[in-house]
Amino acid sequence: MYSREVEALLRKKGITPGDMIRVVLNKKTFEGILLPRPEFGDQGALVLKLKNGYNIGLKPGVGTKLEKLEHAKETFTFPRVKLEKREGLPNVTIVSTGGTIESKVDYITGGVHMLVEPEEMLAQVPEILEIANFKVVSPMRIASEDMLYQNWQEIARAVAKALSDSHGVIVTHGTDTMHYTAAALSFMLDGLTGPVVITGAQRSVDRGSSDAFMNLLCSAHLAAKGNVAEVGICMHASSSDGFCNFIRGTKVRKMHTTKRDAFRPINNRPIARISPNGAIDYIDDERRRRGEDRKLRVVAGYEPRVALLKFYPNSDPDIIDYYIGKGYKGIIIEGTGMGHVAVSPADEKYSWLGHIKRAVESGMVVGVTSQCLNGRVNGNVYRNLRLISGTGAIYCEDMMPETALVKLGWLLGNHKRGDAARMLSKNIAGEITERTEIDFF
Amino acid sequence: MYSREVEALLRKKGITPGDMIRVVLNKKTFEGILLPRPEFGDQGALVLKLKNGYNIGLKPGVGTKLEKLEHAKETFTFPRVKLEKREGLPNVTIVSTGGTIESKVDYITGGVHMLVEPEEMLAQVPEILEIANFKVVSPMRIASEDMLYQNWQEIARAVAKALSDSHGVIVTHGTDTMHYTAAALSFMLDGLTGPVVITGAQRSVDRGSSDAFMNLLCSAHLAAKGNVAEVGICMHASSSDGFCNFIRGTKVRKMHTTKRDAFRPINNRPIARISPNGAIDYIDDERRRRGEDRKLRVVAGYEPRVALLKFYPNSDPDIIDYYIGKGYKGIIIEGTGMGHVAVSPADEKYSWLGHIKRAVESGMVVGVTSQCLNGRVNGNVYRNLRLISGTGAIYCEDMMPETALVKLGWLLGNHKRGDAARMLSKNIAGEITERTEIDFF
Numbered sequence: 001m002y003s004r005e006v007e008a009l010l011r012k013k014g015i016t017p018g019d020m021i022r023v024v025l026n027k028k029t030f031e032g033i034l035l036p037r038p039e040f041g042d043q044g045a046l047v048l049k050l051k052n053g054y055n056i057g058l059k060p061g062v063g064t065k066l067e068k069l070e071h072a073k074e075t076f077t078f079p080r081v082k083l084e085k086r087e088g089l090p091n092v093t094i095v096s097t098g099g100t101i102e103s104k105v106d107y108i109t110g111g112v113h114m115l116v117e118p119e120e121m122l123a124q125v126p127e128i129l130e131i132a133n134f135k136v137v138s139p140m141r142i143a144s145e146d147m148l149y150q151n152w153q154e155i156a157r158a159v160a161k162a163l164s165d166s167h168g169v170i171v172t173h174g175t176d177t178m179h180y181t182a183a184a185l186s187f188m189l190d191g192l193t194g195p196v197v198i199t200g201a202q203r204s205v206d207r208g209s210s211d212a213f214m215n216l217l218c219s220a221h222l223a224a225k226g227n228v229a230e231v232g233i234c235m236h237a238s239s240s241d242g243f244c245n246f247i248r249g250t251k252v253r254k255m256h257t258t259k260r261d262a263f264r265p266i267n268n269r270p271i272a273r274i275s276p277n278g279a280i281d282y283i284d285d286e287r288r289r290r291g292e293d294r295k296l297r298v299v300a301g302y303e304p305r306v307a308l309l310k311f312y313p314n315s316d317p318d319i320i321d322y323y324i325g326k327g328y329k330g331i332i333i334e335g336t337g338m339g340h341v342a343v344s345p346a347d348e349k350y351s352w353l354g355h356i357k358r359a360v361e362s363g364m365v366v367g368v369t370s371q372c373l374n375g376r377v378n379g380n381v382y383r384n385l386r387l388i389s390g391t392g393a394i395y396c397e398d399m400m401p402e403t404a405l406v407k408l409g410w411l412l413g414n415h416k417r418g419d420a421a422r423m424l425s426k427n428i429a430g431e432i433t434e435r436t437e438i439d440f441f
Numbered sequence: 442m443y444s445r446e447v448e449a450l451l452r453k454k455g456i457t458p459g460d461m462i463r464v465v466l467n468k469k470t471f472e473g474i475l476l477p478r479p480e481f482g483d484q485g486a487l488v489l490k491l492k493n494g495y496n497i498g499l500k501p502g503v504g505t506k507l508e509k510l511e512h513a514k515e516t517f518t519f520p521r522v523k524l525e526k527r528e529g530l531p532n533v534t535i536v537s538t539g540g541t542i543e544s545k546v547d548y549i550t551g552g553v554h555m556l557v558e559p560e561e562m563l564a565q566v567p568e569i570l571e572i573a574n575f576k577v578v579s580p581m582r583i584a585s586e587d588m589l590y591q592n593w594q595e596i597a598r599a600v601a602k603a604l605s606d607s608h609g610v611i612v613t614h615g616t617d618t619m620h621y622t623a624a625a626l627s628f629m630l631d632g633l634t635g636p637v638v639i640t641g642a643q644r645s646v647d648r649g650s651s652d653a654f655m656n657l658l659c660s661a662h663l664a665a666k667g668n669v670a671e672v673g674i675c676m677h678a679s680s681s682d683g684f685c686n687f688i689r690g691t692k693v694r695k696m697h698t699t700k701r702d703a704f705r706p707i708n709n710r711p712i713a714r715i716s717p718n719g720a721i722d723y724i725d726d727e728r729r730r731r732g733e734d735r736k737l738r739v740v741a742g743y744e745p746r747v748a749l750l751k752f753y754p755n756s757d758p759d760i761i762d763y764y765i766g767k768g769y770k771g772i773i774i775e776g777t778g779m780g781h782v783a784v785s786p787a788d789e790k791y792s793w794l795g796h797i798k799r800a801v802e803s804g805m806v807v808g809v810t811s812q813c814l815n816g817r818v819n820g821n822v823y824r825n826l827r828l829i830s831g832t833g834a835i836y837c838e839d840m841m842p843e844t845a846l847v848k849l850g851w852l853l854g855n856h857k858r859g860d861a862a863r864m865l866s867k868n869i870a871g872e873i874t875e876r877t878e879i880d881f882f
Contacts, residue, residue: 140787142785142786142787143781143784143785143823143825144777145752145776145777145781145782145783145784145825146783146784146785146786146787146825147754147786148754148755148783148786148787148788148791149754149755150787150788151787152754175778176777176778176781177753180753180754254777254778254813255813255814256813256816257778257779257811257815257816257817257818257819258779258816258817259815259816262813262815262816304755307756307757308751308753308756310749310751310775311586312618312621312749312843312846313588313589313590313593313618313621313622314589314590314745314850315748316748316767318767319760319763322760322763326759334751335586336585336586336617336618336695337586337616337617337695337698338699339698340584340586340617341586342587342589343584343586343587344583344584344587345583345587345588345589346581346583346587346589346591346592347589347591350589370698372695372696372697372698372703373696374696374698374700374703375697375698375700375703376698376699377698378698382584384584384586402753405753409755
């Protein structure tokens with residue numbers, strides 16, 4: 001709802017959200033569709049979708065003129081493209097799973113809805129059809145916060161199937177849990193033979209400011225001709241439309257709620273930079289390349305009884321016993337700094353030491369990571385750390401907490417406990433970077 | 442333990458960790474104290490503490506020469522400074538609480554120990570005595586992972602007392618939970634009259650590469666003459682020794698496990714940059730300044746029954762009922778993206794919606810933040826978000842999860858439930874940044 005003053009003004013002019021209106025403010029004229037107000041802070045400012053697709057907030061004041069032009073009847077509709085096979089182009093399969101990249105704003109309610117068909121996405125970037133022959137499969141279409149491990153398994157199987165007759169695969173996905181899915185696919189797709197490019201959008205495709213177009217274009221180039229056989233996320237590398245990064249699926253994290261360059265590599269460099277014109281600049285020479293002799297195998301087992309626990313001052317370690325009681329098989333602790341939890345606080349009740357020991361003794365695999373995200377944990381430097389690693393908890397090197405969680409669920413879904421524990425701190429899919437031989441510090 | 446080959450080599454030469462040795466490798470000669478190996482990756486490399494304080498890893502190979510020079514008897518010892526009052530200098534109180542800045546490495550065991558006296562710190566930076574007259578009080582000396590809210594209360598009281606006769610206060614603190622303490626002091630010290638400068642070190646003071654010296658020096662300048670009346674963290678701004686940032690206590694986070702510039706502002710700019718030569722460059726004109734008419738009051742109530750819950754795919758929302766059952770008063774959820782949790786997953790068991798509703802109805806205050814850390818949550822954009830905010834959960838704007846947790850515990854420790862809920866999303870100590878009037882997006 002707009003503020004009482006603005007609502008009164010709109011009523012007087014017979015304007016309701018969805019109408020095309022003209023606003024004259026400080027001698028400047030703005031024309032656009034009036035959007036409903038719920039999503040923004042200042043309830044005294046009109047929000048207009050301009051013809052160039054941008055939204056703008058305008059605060060009416062003395063001398064502001066307001067005029068109704070016409071009533072907008074419905075939401076934006078897109079033409080659907082016809083996918084025709086063209087000679088000489090490589091095959092690319094799009095595995096469509098949902099998310100903002102497949103959504104548009106309903107101007108009447110202000111809400112965001114799924115597009116009618118995933119092919120509508122491609123209609124936004126017609127030049128994409130010059131890059132490859134596309135096939136679209138859609139195992140699900142959901143918001144990414146609703147993804148479960150069963151969805152990861154379905155996506156892994158769809159990707160593997162697609163790679164049998166495609167050079168590469170694009171997975172369109174909501175951005176919220178995109179990096180969890182990226183980690184899951186990295187582990188589940190063993191012996192990968194081509195690029196698996198996960199992409200999405202921070203802003204829906206009907207917005208002029210949408211990042212969907214360039215993300216799709218760069219992803220298409222990489223999937224069509226990239227010399228890489230890894231799972232990664234391909235999204236804007238900066239807040240402008242210069243190029244995209246392709247970041248390893250086990251080393252990437254959403255680091256901003258709304259910015260187009262929200263996805264950042266953690267403890268790693270991007271694998272490649274891709275320009276919308278098709279130039280691919282490989283940054284990581286250690287990347288796995290195509291054309292090596294491999295056999296793709298889907299290893300999709302997953303044990304969902306794994307928990308990610310963040311430590312903080314006065315966090316009650318009784319939570320560990322709660323998970324023991326529920327029959328959980330593994331816990332990843334997000335410690336502070338190099339992997340600390342409270343060990344000798346003034347109030348003994350808050351010491352995590354005995355609880356971690358009990359978890360390990362009960363047969364759980366306990367991994368330790370850092371809420372710093374960047375850098376490496378180390379179970380040896382300080383006395384408290386040595387006490388924790390003495391319980392049998394496993395320090396997970398420079399692995400992100402989220403990746404460690406997904407890896408542990410995957411390990412326990414496919415291996416015996418002892419093997420899973422042993423493999424947790426060993427690199428499998430680029431999730432752990434080796435140390436350098438000589439450390440200066 | 443070193444590798445078997447290296448251990449054999451050391452045994453042959455009668456060398457044990459702690460000995461001063463000479464190594465000739467690739468025609469270069471290194472002299473230093475042999476450190477024990479536990480903390481590093483490559484067990485085949487000798488680790489030497491050189492005379493310049495740096496540690497180096499040296500991998501013995503063909504032609505390497507090894508020689509024992511003398512046996513190191515004990516750990517580094519520092520002179521203590523004598524704190525004498527000098528005319529014309531401002532007063533600064535150091536509230537010493539522990540951490541790496543007050544520690545040194547034990548060369549025999551490789552462990553890190555607390556210094557005998559906090560004054561030993563000052564002996565490392567004798568030029569600091571030209572800046573102010575220092576007094577040292579030490580309410581506790583603990584590793585920061587062992588900090589509890591009771592410690593925050595003690596520190597708040599010590600700071601308030603110190604401010605009655607000091608221009609500013611330096612709090613030395615372990616880095617791991619430093620930003621939690623910074624947030625707690627920001628809320629507990631109401632009507633602050635001078636700078637409260639929290640500092641520490643990522644590397645102990647006996648290391649040539651320690652960041653302690655510059656951090657102490659910059660903190661001393663700011664505490665002695667800074668025109669600011671806020672709580673903040675003053676640590677290295679880059680990996681070189683150029684200058685320190687002073688970052689608002691509610692907007693700062695440890696973002697690297699080991700780097701000296703680990704502390705970064707989140708959704709905010711630093712308040713000031715401080716050079717070790719004493720130059721203070723104020724960046725934030727909105728900062729609270731000294732000399733305004735205020736009365737410092739310690740508002741130290743704290744309700745420890747608050748939890749920080751991170752959402753992730755397949756996270757079981759039953760955890761919320763666990764906290765309801767334990768009589769918790771508040772929960773901060775670290776959602777994904779703009780504050781999402783699963784609402785309509787394929788397996789209903791993983792939907793958080795009903796559980797959050799139940800928590801709010803049971804009288805708990807539930808706040809929503811983002812694990813992206815950067816950016817703002819928004820309970821209105823997507824359907825799932827509107828469903829969550831419809832339960833009465835409070836979207837915490839651009840507040841960090843850790844700050845929101847500390848704020849909620851503080852609010853519930855000093856106010857009635859309804860007031861606490863209302864104040865959670867309103868700015869009190871710089872923890873929430875207002876939106877700009879016109880948003881382009």
